Amino acid sequence: MKVDVRYDYELLPSRKPKFLAQTAAHVSGAAFYYQQSDVTDQPWAGKKMFGVCIHPSFGGWFAIRALLVFEDVTVGSELVQPAPPDCVPSREDRIKLLEAFNFRWQDWSYRDIVPPAQTYSERQKEYFSTAPALRLALLRTWGLLPEEEIQPDLSPDEQSQANGHG
Known part of the structure; x- marks a missing residue:
């Protein structure tokens, strides 16, 4: 089939x-x-x-x-x-x-x-309320992904925001 x-x-x-x-x-x-x-x-x-x-x-x-x-x-x-x-x-x-x-x-x-x-959990709500470009960074703050020094998928402004500098 x-x-x-x-x-x-x-x-x-x-x-x-x-x-x-x-x-x-x-x-x-x-x-x-x-x-x-x-x-x-x-x-x-x-x-x-x-x-x-x-x-x-x-x-x-x-x-x-x-x-x-x-x-x-x-x-x-x-x-x-x-x-x-x-x-x-x-x-x-x-x-x-x-x-x-x-x-x-x-x-x-x-x-x-x-x-x-x-309903969705509070973490699900937070994830879906986060801009898609920033979701990997969010998962890193939760300890679900390893920390990375360089985030090639993000623009410099998004990298700054994801690292808490925006």
């Missing part, structure tokens, strides 16, 4: 993602992808609002890291596409979710629109 694995960080030459992770989660029935079009009488006066997936057990405290495409598998008509679980059914909560995600995503509050079974 041939399986094509696509990761969330992979990009096409056009710099667009190889797959739309939240759309894939929605069509697979894993999580509901709430979008601007899911709100009637929108209060945003023509503003573009980005959508976000919410899981019924984990709220927004999960990630979609890969897509598996089983290339040689054929299925009959007995395969039914599951509907994603609509766990934010009210208009008011959908507005609250989309506003929290679009305007205050850094405070993590949109993730709690559904009471989650589990």
Whole structure:
């Protein structure tokens, strides 16, 4: 069986993602992808609002890291596409979710629109709140990576910040 694995960080030459992770989660029935079009009488006066997936057990405290495409598998008509679980059914909560995600995503509050079974640890929050270029330095301060004198992946300004001089 041939399986094509696509990761969330992979990009096409056009710099667009190889797959739309939240759309894939929605069509697979894993999580509901709430979008601007899911709100009637929108209060945003023509503003573009980005959508976000919410899981019924984990709220927004999960990630979609890969897509598996089983290339040689054929299925009959007995395969039914599951509907994603609509766990934010009210208009008011959908507005609250989309506003929290679009305007205050850094405070993590949109993730709690559904009471989650589990959330990220404080270290996970710190890691994901850190700029990607500074994450290796953060892991070093936690003792998870050996100290290095030269950090070739960072610009001089980022090296200074990573070493606590910025």
